[in-house]
Amino acid sequence: MSGSRQQPGLACEECRKKKLRCDRRKPQCDQCEDSGTACLVNQVRSPRGPKKGHLKALRNRIATLESIINCDQGNVGLTEVLDSSEKYHSEETVEILSPPQEYIANPTNTEYHDITYSIEPSTIASPIAPMTPPDHESSDMIEADLDQLYFDRVHPVVPMLHQSRYFSWSQRFNKPTSHICLQFAMWALAAASSAHLQDMRESLYTRARSRIEALDYDIESSSAACLQAAQTWLLLTHYEFRYMSYRRAWLTAGRAFRIIQLAKLHEIDRLNDVSINMAHPEAWAEAEEKRRTYWLAYCLDRFLNISDEWPLSLHEGALCIYLPVSEPDFQHSRPVLMDSLYDEIETSGQKMLPPFAETIVLITLCWHSVAFQRAAYGDKTSPSDGHTWKRHTRLYQMVQQRLMLISLPPSSPELHDPMRLFTNMLANAAVIWFYNIMETLQVEIDDEIILVPLYSA
DSSP, rough: OOOSSEEEOOOOHHHHTTTTTOOOSSSSSSSHHHOOOOOOOOOOOOSSSSSTHHHHHHHHHHHHHHHHHHHHSSSHHHHHHHHHHHOOOHHHHHHHHSSSSSHOOGGGGGTTOOOOHHOOOOOOOSSSSOOOOOHHHHHHHHHHHHHIIIIIIIIIGGGOOOOHHHHHHHHHOOOOOHHHHHHHHHHHHHHTOOSSTGHHHHHHHHHHHHHHHHHHHHTGGGGGHHHHHHHHHHHHHHHHHSSSSSSHHHHHHHHHHHHHHHTTTTHHHHHHHHHHHHHHHHHHHHHHHHHHHHHHHHHHHHHHHHHOOOOSSSSTOOOOBBOOOOHHHHHOOOOOOOOHHHHHHTTSSSOOOEEEEEHHHHHHHHHHHHHHHHHHHHHSSSSSHHHHHHHHHHHHHHHHEEEEEEHTTTTTTGGHHHHHHHHHHHHHHHHHHHHHHHSSOOOOOOTSOOOOOOOOO
């Protein structure tokens, strides 16, 4: 054959995950371009196949254990077996079954490189010697699996991290403490989403929680209120809502909100020169990651307020921040200038937004309605007047307009996008919710007030 079966270079992560042949085209391969996904190539990959001598060491260990079993049956003395087993433990075998020397010389390295020490895996007892922690190669493979699991299963519903930016600093040896905390929080959620890594999640969560709490004692440090610290607390909140108590998660969310306020993420587009960021993709991607971190906390704050009437922490009055762009634009660092939340609400229903931005607008409209309802009930002289009714009607119509714009047919391929599916469900739920709220308002409708159309599910 004259042509090669495969183009030179590394396949992108999306093609590797789907077992497709990647054409290695830059900046985006055909498969990713057709599916509209981010085309990312991980340049740091562990070598394939077992380590040299690994299979031989396992066979020797099995032979030793079989000899010990025979010893129990009276075939041979135990001391004889132990003496004879020494011949199996060559230098190569000892190297595989023993921890690397650098960990003996410097135990603090375990904090930054070898995840398997931090998760304290269970070991299998042996009559000769206990099993030792895995080597660097297996550790790197576990870390790579957890990273991939996070971006495949967690990121679609917590879309705040820029994948390329993460991989650029995650491979560094000397990472700031805030970055290490973020990694452990990511890995805890990733392990929780995997059946074969499920037993790691609690240890990873504990490590993330203890380290980020220790960072609070150094509150004057810039890393105490940095972006990664805020992201860590948000991921821990997500973990605790799923696997721990609601009260604990709510308290953790409060810490995330305070750090976000301390970092002034709500006015990121007042502090930064937007025109400069638009001309520099790297700077724009960093600013967009900050926007997404803030908006994720903003949505969480309103969900908590609506469901349990907790007081708001992140208010709209001082906002100077644009809505998030689409996921492909974010991951490819393509600068796009979005509208503000206020402008988008005022022109509600004229254009369809990216799923994350649409969720922000919908939850804001829902919260406005709830706030007006509570204010009406709190007014003893006039529980609900014409102004309140008109306001509810206007909000209801805005939500209906957005629902018609984003409604997806059952066969739509966009239903495979978790955030788009959630946005569609939220819009439908919001319409029903608005209708129920207005039914509870006991008012006499004047002729000039627009009647609310019936919602047909």
